[in-house]
Amino acid sequence: MLDISVSAGFVMGIAFGVIGLLSGFCLSSGLRDWWNANDGRKIRSYAVALAVAIAGAQVLAAAGVVEIGKSLYLQPSFSPPLIFVGGLLFGLGMILSNGCASRALVLLGNGNLRSLVVLVIIGIAAQMTLKGLLAPSRLAIMQWTQISPATVSAPALLASIGIGDTAARIVATLIGSGALLAFAFSDRQFRRSRAQIATGLAIGLLVTAGWLTTGWLGADEFNPIPVTSLTFIAPVADTLQYAMLSTGLSLNFGIAVVLGVLTGSVATSLLTGRFRVEGYASADHMMRSMSGAALMGIGGAMAYGCSVGQGLTGLSTLSISSAIAVAGILTGAAVGLRRRAVAPALVAQ
Numbered sequence: 001m002l003d004i005s006v007s008a009g010f011v012m013g014i015a016f017g018v019i020g021l022l023s024g025f026c027l028s029s030g031l032r033d034w035w036n037a038n039d040g041r042k043i044r045s046y047a048v049a050l051a052v053a054i055a056g057a058q059v060l061a062a063a064g065v066v067e068i069g070k071s072l073y074l075q076p077s078f079s080p081p082l083i084f085v086g087g088l089l090f091g092l093g094m095i096l097s098n099g100c101a102s103r104a105l106v107l108l109g110n111g112n113l114r115s116l117v118v119l120v121i122i123g124i125a126a127q128m129t130l131k132g133l134l135a136p137s138r139l140a141i142m143q144w145t146q147i148s149p150a151t152v153s154a155p156a157l158l159a160s161i162g163i164g165d166t167a168a169r170i171v172a173t174l175i176g177s178g179a180l181l182a183f184a185f186s187d188r189q190f191r192r193s194r195a196q197i198a199t200g201l202a203i204g205l206l207v208t209a210g211w212l213t214t215g216w217l218g219a220d221e222f223n224p225i226p227v228t229s230l231t232f233i234a235p236v237a238d239t240l241q242y243a244m245l246s247t248g249l250s251l252n253f254g255i256a257v258v259l260g261v262l263t264g265s266v267a268t269s270l271l272t273g274r275f276r277v278e279g280y281a282s283a284d285h286m287m288r289s290m291s292g293a294a295l296m297g298i299g300g301a302m303a304y305g306c307s308v309g310q311g312l313t314g315l316s317t318l319s320i321s322s323a324i325a326v327a328g329i330l331t332g333a334a335v336g337l338r339r340r341a342v343a344p345a346l347v348a349q
Helices: 004-023 027-037 041-062 080-096 101-108 113-130 135-145 154-159 165-185 194-217 233-248 253-271 283-303 309-316 320-348
Strands: none
Touching: 004 101, 004 194, 004 253, 027 041, 027 080, 027 320, 041 165, 041 194, 041 309, 080 135, 080 283, 080 320, 101 113, 101 233, 101 253, 101 283, 113 135, 113 233, 113 283, 154 165, 194 253, 194 309, 233 253, 233 283, 283 320, 309 320
């Protein structure tokens, strides 16, 4: 009999796969459209998703339903340099590969074989960084650079200056979610895009549902599971390992989400007639994509998450370390976008 968290994770994954294929939801795509075409609808949809995720996670925490403090995003010690550099590598990698790990899963279901290569390399690189050849170096750097600050989240920081715990959580949530919603709806084009608004709301609710599933619905004192929500780097690595060694492993929430995303994407692409097998256009294209995938796997493992894992789930906890990771992701993405914008000009010269 499947664990309830596994079943719920699979259903959430299906929903993410359907929404992702129909809407094109992706931080990388959103940044690229905003940078190259001055089209901010996708990035504003991402902002709505984050606003909803923050509000949902903080309400669950304030109500005592989910102890988000037990998640890896709010650990008492962390390494800012390792997390920032990991985020930077991930951000650069997602631009090189034309999408993040979650987007690769969605596109694989649409028949994109490039995404299969990207996902396999992400999984291998992440496992190497978490448990393999690169793990000792990662752990050594983490030990040398880790800090144990007095506060690890925005609400805790506000509480440290004399605001009550509940009031601090409310203020931090209102500021974070309010600023994101103000940014999103300040654009007339986005306000007219009902599909992108609905996408942001749906993804944010899925992140909230993930917290509810692992922190309450699937909570078991005798068989505890990590309190988390949607994330894709470690789960992609675990799924790859499960495919090879399933007799020695068991399904978990993350693997179920990955399989659900693929299932939802495949079903949607077939039902809508979008399914089409695609490959690489050239050897250079393949090398760029593979390099980006390796950077995403290594960087995502160093940063404890991806554009969804840290960018939505991590930030929904209002974690300081997640803010550092996302700053790294955005920096890496900016470097990648600038590099790709400059490259054609250099060729022309």
